[in-house]
Amino acid sequence: MKYRSVFDIIGPVMIGPSSSHTAGAARIGRVARSLFGREPKWANISLYGSFAKTYKGHGTDVAIIGGLLDFDTDDERIIKAIDIAKERGIKLRFIEEEAITDHPNTARVIIGDDKGELELVGISIGGGKIEVIELNGFELKLSGNHPAILVVHNDRFGAIASVSNILAKYEINIGHMEVSRKEIGKLALMTIEVDQNIEDKILQELEQLPNILKVTKIVD
Amino acid sequence: MFRNVAELVELAISKNKKISEIMIEQEMDVTGRSRDEVLAFMDRNLRVMEEAVERGIKGVKSHSGLTGGDAVLLQKYIEKGNFLSGKTILDAVSKAVATNEVNAAMGTICATPTAGSAGVVPGTLFAVKEKLNPTREEMVAFLFTAGAFGFVVANNASISGAAGGCQAEVGSASGMAAAAIVEMAGGSPEQCAEAMAITLKNMLGLVCDPVAGLVEVPCVKRNAMGAANAMVAADMALAGITSRIPCDEVIDAMYKIGQSMPTALKETAQGGLAATPTGRELEAKIFGIPRV
Numbered sequence: 001m002k003y004r005s006v007f008d009i010i011g012p013v014m015i016g017p018s019s020s021h022t023a024g025a026a027r028i029g030r031v032a033r034s035l036f037g038r039e040p041k042w043a044n045i046s047l048y049g050s051f052a053k054t055y056k057g058h059g060t061d062v063a064i065i066g067g068l069l070d071f072d073t074d075d076e077r078i079i080k081a082i083d084i085a086k087e088r089g090i091k092l093r094f095i096e097e098e099a100i101t102d103h104p105n106t107a108r109v110i111i112g113d114d115k116g117e118l119e120l121v122g123i124s125i126g127g128g129k130i131e132v133i134e135l136n137g138f139e140l141k142l143s144g145n146h147p148a149i150l151v152v153h154n155d156r157f158g159a160i161a162s163v164s165n166i167l168a169k170y171e172i173n174i175g176h177m178e179v180s181r182k183e184i185g186k187l188a189l190m191t192i193e194v195d196q197n198i199e200d201k202i203l204q205e206l207e208q209l210p211n212i213l214k215v216t217k218i219v220d
Numbered sequence: 221m222f223r224n225v226a227e228l229v230e231l232a233i234s235k236n237k238k239i240s241e242i243m244i245e246q247e248m249d250v251t252g253r254s255r256d257e258v259l260a261f262m263d264r265n266l267r268v269m270e271e272a273v274e275r276g277i278k279g280v281k282s283h284s285g286l287t288g289g290d291a292v293l294l295q296k297y298i299e300k301g302n303f304l305s306g307k308t309i310l311d312a313v314s315k316a317v318a319t320n321e322v323n324a325a326m327g328t329i330c331a332t333p334t335a336g337s338a339g340v341v342p343g344t345l346f347a348v349k350e351k352l353n354p355t356r357e358e359m360v361a362f363l364f365t366a367g368a369f370g371f372v373v374a375n376n377a378s379i380s381g382a383a384g385g386c387q388a389e390v391g392s393a394s395g396m397a398a399a400a401i402v403e404m405a406g407g408s409p410e411q412c413a414e415a416m417a418i419t420l421k422n423m424l425g426l427v428c429d430p431v432a433g434l435v436e437v438p439c440v441k442r443n444a445m446g447a448a449n450a451m452v453a454a455d456m457a458l459a460g461i462t463s464r465i466p467c468d469e470v471i472d473a474m475y476k477i478g479q480s481m482p483t484a485l486k487e488t489a490q491g492g493l494a495a496t497p498t499g500r501e502l503e504a505k506i507f508g509i510p511r512v
Binding site for chain 2: 054059126
């Protein structure tokens with residue numbers, strides 16, 4: 001079941017006009033921002049399918065940028081997000097892609113600054129709900145049924161155990177977990193679905209662990 | 221956790237509780253939140269809906285100029301008293317339009333289940349409120365009942381116009397509203413499901429064809445008729461009329477119709493009303509250039 005909460009249906013409270021193309025788009029941008037951990041200096045946004053055809057009318061472009069500026073779906077600054085980003089010196093580029101994707105509302109967000117970059121593919125599945133299907137080339141398989149966290153870490157022994165120990169300490173049960181890496185000893189990713197909601201202070205504690213670079217909650 | 225309408229109704233009957241109560245209990249169970257937290261969160265959403273209706277019936281205008289002001293026209297018409305259909309139904313239509321006009325003007329709304337279909341549930345709620353004088357708690361319960369039916373549609377079919385056409389958005393919203401009206405009016409859980417089925421049956425096949433890709437034309441008026449549809453279906457169900465096709469099968473039919481609908485008619489602004497000469501002309505005027 002993709003939708004878990006009644007507030008996925010009666011909600012979110014948001015700036016119009018479209019839950020999938022505005023609120024969902026803002027959430028895709030905000031997950032990217034959260035994973036990047038700071039305001040990017042530039043952003044290249046590729047839009048596919050219905051996103052590519054109707055983004056001007058729906059404000060999908062301003063919403064994704066609003067998300068990158070860390071605005072929530074009901075933040076009225078979304079309307080002026082592109083202007084605000086330009087004032088802050090962020091370089092923006094939008095690409096209307098012709099390719100057919102599995103989901104009609106797909107966006108590829110590549111953001112960065114002089115210290116690094118991040119690439120994320122998100123889909124907006126309706127009513128403001130989103131799924132992240134790819135992160136920095138890692139394919140993500142999240143059911144969306146449960147709260148989930150993404151942990152970007154260095155590929156070292158003990159990193160996975162240290163994260164699961166903290167979760168155990170707070171009596172949080174892991175329902176599904178995937179670990180992947182690109183090369184031995186380089187950047188790796190843990191995708192963890194849990195049964196309980198994870199509070200922000202636990203995320204902060206995880207982030208303090210050695211070799212853990214970034215922790216983000218992506219499903220509430 | 222209920223997976224379909226049949227299970228939802230069965231749960232309500234076996235526990236001798238309302239649909240709204242089943243939804244509240246499930247929400248507490250799934251999220252680990254307390255009853256008070258869950259109710260308070262929904263109350264906040266109710267307040268946002270109320271503010272949007274109030275703002276809309278005073279009159280708003282979208283940036284494109286395509287929509288706005290129709291909720292006001294209808295309220296003035298109702299006041300004159302010479303209407304043909306009925307006061308509650310026209311009030312529901314006016315308040316649905318009000319919400320969607322605020323949405324089109326990039327105002328703050330609560331998606332129910334989506335922003336493009338955000339008018340139907342609050343529109344009917346605030347109209348039926350005038351007739352039934354519910355308590356605040358009963359108004360919050362209305363939203364949980366609507367949410368319970370929307371939850372089933374979202375998980376078994378779709379609530380996305382890009383995936384399933386307008387039937388998935390305004391169709392779902394209307395079915396949700398019809399079920400919630402029935403519960404507020406004292407109908408049984410079975411009658412809620414019948415109202416949902418009757419409503420959705422009459423929304424099957426509805427395409428998503430927004431002019432210029434804007435959530436304005438025909439979205440605002442589709443919400444108007446969605447609200448009217450919900451009101452009539454609720455009355456039919458309360459009269460004891462049932463749907464020959466069970467609610468879950470109607471939802472499944474909606475899903476399959478959505479899958480076979482051409483992409484041009486699923487929120488791409490390439491077909492339907494968006495592709496009419498006037499639709500294209502408006503698009504060219506708004507964006508300054510024609511987009512093929």
